[in-house]
Amino acid sequence: MPEPHNLEHARHSLAHLLGAALLELYPGTKLTIGPAIEGGFYYDADVPVKVSDADLEKIEAKMRELLPSWAGFTREEISAADASERFAGNEYKLELIAEIEAKGEPVTLYTSGSFTDLCRGGHVEDMGSIPADSFKLSRVAGAYWRGDESRPMLTRVYGYAFASRAELEAHLQVLEEAAKRDHRVLGKQLDLFVFSELVGPGLPLWTPKGTWLRTLLDQFVWELRARRGYERVEIPHITKKDLYEKSGHWTKFSDELFRIKTREGHEFAMKPMNCPHHAQIYARKMWSYRELPQRYANTTMVYRDEQTGELGGLSRVRSITQDDAHVFCRMSQSKEEANKIWDIIEEFYGTFGFELRVRLSTHDPATPERYLGEPSQWEAAENTLAELARERGAITLAGAGEAAFYGPKLDFMAKDAIGREHQVATIQFDFNQPERFDLTCVGESGEPERIVMIHAAIMGSIERFATVLIEHVSGAFPLWLSPVQLRVLPVSAKFAEYAQKVADVGRSVGLRVEVPDADETLGKRIRAAEVDKVPYTIVVGEKEEADGTVSVRNNRTGEQETLPTAELIAKLATLVTTRS
RNA sequence: GCCGAUGUAGCUCAGCUGGUAGAGCAUUUCCAUGGUAAGGAAAAGGCCGCAGGUUCGAAUCCUGUCAUCGGCUCCA
Numbered sequence: 001m002p003e004p005h006n007l008e009h010a011r012h013s014l015a016h017l018l019g020a021a022l023l024e025l026y027p028g029t030k031l032t033i034g035p036a037i038e039g040g041f042y043y044d045a046d047v048p049v050k051v052s053d054a055d056l057e058k059i060e061a062k063m064r065e066l067l068p069s070w071a072g073f074t075r076e077e078i079s080a081a082d083a084s085e086r087f088a089g090n091e092y093k094l095e096l097i098a099e100i101e102a103k104g105e106p107v108t109l110y111t112s113g114s115f116t117d118l119c120r121g122g123h124v125e126d127m128g129s130i131p132a133d134s135f136k137l138s139r140v141a142g143a144y145w146r147g148d149e150s151r152p153m154l155t156r157v158y159g160y161a162f163a164s165r166a167e168l169e170a171h172l173q174v175l176e177e178a179a180k181r182d183h184r185v186l187g188k189q190l191d192l193f194v195f196s197e198l199v200g201p202g203l204p205l206w207t208p209k210g211t212w213l214r215t216l217l218d219q220f221v222w223e224l225r226a227r228r229g230y231e232r233v234e235i236p237h238i239t240k241k242d243l244y245e246k247s248g249h250w251t252k253f254s255d256e257l258f259r260i261k262t263r264e265g266h267e268f269a270m271k272p273m274n275c276p277h278h279a280q281i282y283a284r285k286m287w288s289y290r291e292l293p294q295r296y297a298n299t300t301m302v303y304r305d306e307q308t309g310e311l312g313g314l315s316r317v318r319s320i321t322q323d324d325a326h327v328f329c330r331m332s333q334s335k336e337e338a339n340k341i342w343d344i345i346e347e348f349y350g351t352f353g354f355e356l357r358v359r360l361s362t363h364d365p366a367t368p369e370r371y372l373g374e375p376s377q378w379e380a381a382e383n384t385l386a387e388l389a390r391e392r393g394a395i396t397l398a399g400a401g402e403a404a405f406y407g408p409k410l411d412f413m414a415k416d417a418i419g420r421e422h423q424v425a426t427i428q429f430d431f432n433q434p435e436r437f438d439l440t441c442v443g444e445s446g447e448p449e450r451i452v453m454i455h456a457a458i459m460g461s462i463e464r465f466a467t468v469l470i471e472h473v474s475g476a477f478p479l480w481l482s483p484v485q486l487r488v489l490p491v492s493a494k495f496a497e498y499a500q501k502v503a504d505v506g507r508s509v510g511l512r513v514e515v516p517d518a519d520e521t522l523g524k525r526i527r528a529a530e531v532d533k534v535p536y537t538i539v540v541g542e543k544e545e546a547d548g549t550v551s552v553r554n555n556r557t558g559e560q561e562t563l564p565t566a567e568l569i570a571k572l573a574t575l576v577t578t579r580s
Numbered sequence: 581g582c583c584g585a586u587g588u589a590g591c592u593c594a595g596c597u598g599g600u601a602g603a604g605c606a607u608u609u610c611c612a613u614g615g616u617a618a619g620g621a622a623a624a625g626g627c628c629g630c631a632g633g634u635u636c637g638a639a640u641c642c643u644g645u646c647a648u649c650g651g652c653u654c655c656a
Contacts, residue, residue, distance in 0.1 A: 053585060
């Protein structure tokens with residue numbers, strides 16, 4: 001969302017102030033760049049000493065100390081040569097100056113207080129307009145110069161900045177809310193998955209409850225696919241390197257491949273993707289165009305040797321479960337197939353209340369060498385996708401240059417309950433693998449015809465989708481997806497038998513029901529069900545047993561009612577089958 | 581992988597400047613037999629991440645290592 005223009009100026013001005021503070025506190029510091037960002041600002045500097053989070057207070061104090069001596073910013077335009085002299089010894093600024101000069105832009109300096117910085121502008125008129133309590137330094141981090149990992153690592157200090165103290169605090173509140181929804185916290189609390197130091201980083205272990213979640217999500221996707229003619233396939237998790245040499249992935253993925261050498265010296269790899277395997281299933285025979293499309297679905301793990309620093313919770317792992325599917329079809333069928341996949345995506349994400357946005361990712365005509373295949377083929381495929389988007393009335397973002405090297409795609413972004421957007425599903429056309437594996441069908445004329453392959457992941461990866469979903473619903477899954485759907489609590493042990501009877505009625509229609517021992521007070525057991533985010537708690541005692549009823553408590557709303565057992569169970573069963 | 585921080589009981593966390601560990605919740609047992617968000621008591625539970633080093637003595641200081649977190653780079 002766009003923020004008031006002057007707030008961005010305030011943030012940028014505060015970055016200057018931060019730079020000045022760093023310079024004063026750490027002599028020998030070489031400043032680089034300090035932009036405004038969403039929510040605040042940062043400054044990247046080459047600081048000769050180690051700066052840690054503990055120093056933030058000191059830096060912030062220095063900023064507040066300097067602030068009153070700053071007023072407006074004065075602009076000064078100087079020659080590149082003068083600027084270079086002025087920033088002699090600061091190779092970062094010199095690099096920037098050279099770039100500005102090369103672009104033919106004016107070299108400008110901005111001064112406030114006693115601090116002058118190379119800057120293109122965009123400041124507040126008066127530093128006095130920035131409340132001293134409207135900003136807060138948040139953390140120190142490392143960042144590569146120019147975002148290039150082959151270049152020096154700089155010290156980056158981040159700060160939050162808003163128009164007022166109240167807005168700053170509101171922002172911190174939002175962050176706190178997000179932290180409460182953190183899938184790592186909820187995953188532990190709800191007992192969904194764990195990591196073991198013995199198993200290794202990025203290799204999640206799924207508990208019984210977490211496995212229910214995975215299974216139910218996968219089943220849902222499978223139902224949507226089965227209705228559209230997909231068939232399940234299964235493949236081994238390792239393969240000879242030859243497969244990836246042929247597919248072209250051996251070089252592209254080489255750093256990420258987990259390699260295996262057999263005792264006879266043959267080289268294998270854990271699969272980092274499934275498409276080549278699926279292509280080999282397709283390639284098993286000659287196909288008539290009448291038999292196409294062939295649609296193969298396969299939920300399976302792939303393995304990628306991600307750098308340890310990139311791993312985090314479930315959102316970035318080394319064993320990734322993809323709900324992968326590939327459609328092998330003629331180009332003329334591709335639109336209809338993409339349309340069907342889109343239907344699945346819409347129904348799937350709609351069920352959870354995600355708002356979707358679509359990006360049409362096309363090739364960049366300026367760099368044809370980055371793409372494989374005929375320009376005419378690309379154009380046709382991109383037109384197909386654009387047409388489809390138009391027909392569906394979707395608001396599509398243009399993503400020129402965002403295509404994969406092997407074909408254009410539609411990328412879907414889902415907005416979650418607290419407004420964050422996540423890239424989720426994709427529909428990708430692939431010209432590369434049909435070419436490399438010589439995938440064809442026999443057309444009407446009896447001649448072989450090159451086919452197209454469509455990659456169709458709905459969740460993308462179950463791990464990543466699970467993080468998005470857990471945080472979206474804050475751990476309170478809809479009934480159909482809850483690992484435990486119902487907890488039956490007898491008021492006391494006297495009614496344990498009746499509680500079991502009620503549970504059995506639920507289980508007979510496929511509900512997942514728990515009946516904990518009545519060895520704690522009722523209040524405590526009700527609280528436990530609430531904390532565990534079980535959707536419904538049933539309480540039974542003397543009255544219910546006599547009437548054949550149950551008292552049910554909706555743990556999402558706190559409402560409760562008493563009704564005949566059969567009636568409640570039938571109601572819940574309906575909610576489950578309709579996924580409402 | 582890089583920069584910074586953190587690692588103490590199953591979980592969440594105390595443990596000041598070095599003198600070999602503590603709470604709450606969870607667990608187990610006993611009492612209480614409960615009516616819609618925590619009844620009471622007791623017990624058990626720790627290679628203070630791991631390996632070295634400094635020291636009479638290390639959870640505490642130093643080095644290395646592993647893991648986690650916040651970023652960077654990369655990515656489903």
